[in-house]
Amino acid sequence: MPDDFDLSDRQWDALGELRRQHDAGLPAGRGTPGLHLATLKPLAVLGLVDLDESGEPDNRGRQWTAALTVAGHLALDQGDAEPTQP
Secondary structure, three states: OOOOOOOOHHHHHHHHHHHHHHHOOOOOEOOOOOOOHHHHHHHHHOOOEEEEOOOOOEOOEOOOEEEEOHHHHHHHHHHHOOOOOO
């Protein structure tokens, strides 16, 4: 994981799930397993996730959609990189 981001394991998992959803051509939003609004909001503040909370609330809560930003993709790519030996 990159040292630039002090993210929890849950936040890294959420970023990975967003990438899997994107790669599969599926939308990510409320109801997507492994994604929770409370986990994504701090990632949006860091600019790693584009979060849209414009959907109408219903009996289950607020509607939202999320997608990785370019910075989010880069953070995941850095986190996947193998450590280099000096």
